[in-house]
Amino acid sequence: MAAIEIESLTKWYGRTRGVEDVTFAIERGEIFGYLGPNGSGKTTTIRCLMGLLRPSGGGVRVLGERVVPGRGTQHARIGYLPGDFRIWGRARARRSLGFLAALGSDGSAARRRELAVRLELNLDRATGDLSKGNRQKVALISAFQHQPEVLVLDEPTAGLDPLMRQTALDLIRAAAGGGAAVLLSSHDLSEVSAVCSRAAILREGRLVEMAPISQIIQQGEHRLKIWFRNGALTREVPLPQLPGVRVVEKEPGMLHLAYQGAADAILKWVAQFPVDRVATPQTSLEEAFIQYYRQSSNAKGPTAKGGSA
């Protein structure tokens, strides 16, 4: 049984689409990336999952139980970090976190202290006086302090410095290692590719891809970097004869190409020139992600809506 099951989830805000027909499942111990640009419906999905919004169709199950909006379904076992984390400014971080932990779960003060030490956060300061990065640490502690079985994290490392970002990613990995299912929504694709095993890409409220990270990267463009001997490349690349090929970079004696499908045609064309060496740079998740949007930019639907995502 998957820890999170989302089936045909649809949410309309009047005539505006939030998400439509979104289906995926996350197993225990899995870190699942949820990607999409602003307004694609990520936050809408998350809020439906948390029972904060009433879906227009479809349903969500968490830890085997159907999520009923407004009923706090399994919330004692879920750690939630909202994308726009706001907390009581006048209260000390310790008090706010203690209150959130006490709302129906076994919040452990020891665990809270341990997380604060790890994230280098002074819990005795009023949250209103904290910097954005330190407030994000409070958000992380609020999500992790009760050792949840499901983590729903919307931009968990926003505002953190690189060292703290690593600590946050370590926390996420450790939680998944302990059997927690993690839904990680993020704009930081390097972060997603660093910790997630699978990811879904959302565009205008619809899932356009769901696959292991490696597969998403492979499905994108492939790269080929060629250095020619003594600047032997004398002609322009005949792009009309090489469908699916584009020039990424061109310097005297070097050509960086991106291509889709087979490399056969390119290699045959390149073979006309004396080649010094060849490299095949790895495509990043970010490039693959941008490509998904480039490919489907012509197919415009109604704009999605919902919070920051």
Place this chain on the structure above:
Amino acid sequence: MNRGARPPFPFALLRFWLARILPVWCGIALLIFLMQIAVSAIVHDNEKVKTFLAFIDMLPSVVKTALGGDMLRIGNTAGLLAIGYNHPFVLFLFMLYAVGTPTGLLVGEVQRGTMELILSRSVTKIQVYLCAGILTLVGMFALVLVMFLGTIAAVNIFTFKDRVPLEVFFRIAINGGLLASTFGAFSLLCAGTFGRLYAAVSVAVAFLVVNYFVAIISNWWPRMAFLKPVTLFYLVDSSRSWEGWPLRNMGILVVILLAATAVGAVIWHRRDLPL
């Protein structure tokens, strides 16, 4: 938690919110208490009463109506003491709490962005609404008891020629507490319905002000007397409390209170909050 089980009642939320509103409640309670002492300080002395009534007579007659009308005369100690219950300042303090508490707690948390955090924990929307309702209604009745305690204290501090019928004041206080709680329930309904603080407060205050002024005008202007039963203030006509418990009026107030609270709960539960 068992599968499908309702989360336990969030006493932590109740305590958290109580700590937030307690300073305001204490301030209001102190002012209401002192108001009873101040009124008693004037009305226990006939010379002061004469001066006071002469002053009131200089003001527009509607002011006298607002303070108690024909009940205000020398010798009617209880009627004069009731100024402490009817005074617009006291009513303002009650209504400040009645409107401010539910709107501040529910809509305030939504607007601050912290309601999302609260609802992400093991708590239902209805429980959150109930916490706001409990603090509003219990706080309201506690204020009424403070008002009554103010009268008891005043009676013990000052010497009155006539016996002060405290049991009548208790009935008036309870009846008034029900009225104030009914306004609190209406504010709760507004808080459950509107996403913006100014909208919730505006509608609740407008309802209250219209009720109050219709009550004053219908008492002051005989041609408008037909409007008396239209306002909720009609249900706390203190003259009826002299004869015994005004059970019918109290019953009507309880029904309105429960209906407003229930409708607010349904709306609050069913609508998507503007998080």
